[in-house]
Amino acid sequence: MRIALFSETYWPVPDGVARFLYDFKKELLRMGDSVFIFTAAGDGDFTFPALHFVLYPQYKVAVMRTSFIEKVLRNYEVDIVHIHTPFSIGTAGYIAARRVGIPVIGTVHTNFLRMAESLQGSRYLYQFVKLLWKFSKKLYNRCDRVTAPTSLFSEELMKMGYKKVYPTPLGIDIDKFQKDVSYKDIINKYDIEEELVYLYLGRLTLDKGIHHLIRAFKIALSKIDACLLIGGKGPYFEKLVNLTNNLKIEKNVKFLGYVKEEDKPKLMKLSKAVILPSKADTLGIVLLEAMASGSIAIGANKGGIPEVIRDGETGFLFEYGDIDKLSKILVEVAKNDYGELKERAYREVKKKYSIKACVERFKGHYLSLLR
Structure with missing residues (x-):
């Protein structure tokens, strides 16, 4: 299979999703699949220019060119798009996949609402996070399939308005x-x-x-x-x-x-x-x-x-x-x-x-x- 993975961060950015995707890609390659990483920060196959996220400077928000992604998906005959973050990278991956006509799977790694209190600032920041969460839910609900790392989190997401979420544990080396x-x-x-x-x-x-x-x-x-x-x-x-x-x-x-x-x-x-x-x-x-x-x-x-x-x-x-x-x-x-x-x-x-x-x-x- 030819698989395109979309994430705001990728190795060597020091976060759990970035590290997981590094091991995930390595194992897919070992199994004989082709993998393409689209990211805003890290050593991806396609790394886009990005601005630091004002609420958490460790993360970046990419300046996306959806038409370019669409062209890459066609040229490499990608079979499936897998989005791991719901922001600019994930959204662009979803739009490009729909234009090309290939399936999209989305994995929800993070509960942003629970993390919101970590953003030290005014109540306006929390309101902004709530808007991001609402947007995230809409994006994932348009995917062909949605997964989450545990059954507990999957059930929580569905109670919050997500459509069917498949519990699919992540893994380590x-x-x-x-x-x-x-x-x-x-x-x-x-x-x-x-x-x-x-x-x-x-x-x-x-x-x-x-x-x-x-x-x-x-x-x-x-x-x-x-x-x-x-x-x-x-x-x-x-x-x-x-x-x-x-x-x-x-x-x-x-x-x-x-x-x-x-x-x-x-x-x-x-x-x-x-x-x-x-x-x-x-x-x-x-x-x-x-x-x-x-x-x-x-x-x-x-x-x-x-x-x-x-x-x-x-x-x-x-x-x-x-x-x-x-x-x-x-x-x-x-x-x-x-x-x-x-x-x-x-x-x-x-x-x-x-x-x-x-x-x-x-x-x-x-x-x-x-x-």
Whole structure:
């Protein structure tokens, strides 16, 4: 098949969708398919000029030429268009596909309404996000098929007015996190003295709940000696640093900034547990990576996270914002190895969330639309 993927971001832009699409394309190519990436930021096959998005400067909005995309789709005899973001890139991909007469599938990766409070500004910004969400829904409802990463998120979308949404889990490159890697250089790089390490990796925004994690970690430190590593960048950075200083735990909390992709498996192997205290994640790819690497996955019981973690069986869940419960989990994890839990978690990730299984699921959608 010849597949065109449309996304506002692509590798090496540091976000989950960009990284997923990199692995997704690589696996499609390995299976013998042809893949064309259209993007506004990253090393795509077709990268369009773009302006920084005023609400979140990490992202760009492309200046699109739909006629050019239409020409590319015809010249390369593309079979199917798959849009991964609903903004200028996704819209242009949809319009061009309709003009050429080829099927369009759309994947909803993000709940923008839940993320809206991360946009620090006036109520007008939130109203703008609501308009974007409304536009997004109209675009996806015109696609031939719509998918979302989990059943929980799919059901939520349909309650919000989306037509039938097919739950289709994303995947990760499991082999990358199974390699026998040394993390000695990471210990030296970040001057880590404690043997017990906890890790957060992701955007530093309010919806991620990192402030809850820091407060829970403060409570846990009364019973354990540990280090909390916080990797990532975002608009909430200064407030998180100030919170850490105010709680007087700055010696035990290290902010890593942007983490290179090659350092992620090392950090995962080093860490006893990876925590995602978010209320907005529709899947939680970082938890899948943790489970693949042998680290314990801990997540808030929100969004798509409870579909990834079975509490007490493949990881641990706590109610979003429940600092006391999270602190108890951190202490409990420190005292036990949980070898069987980690083995179950790895088997589940390998079976359900490998990038190979993910691509096979999406190719099933593609073939269904092409019949």
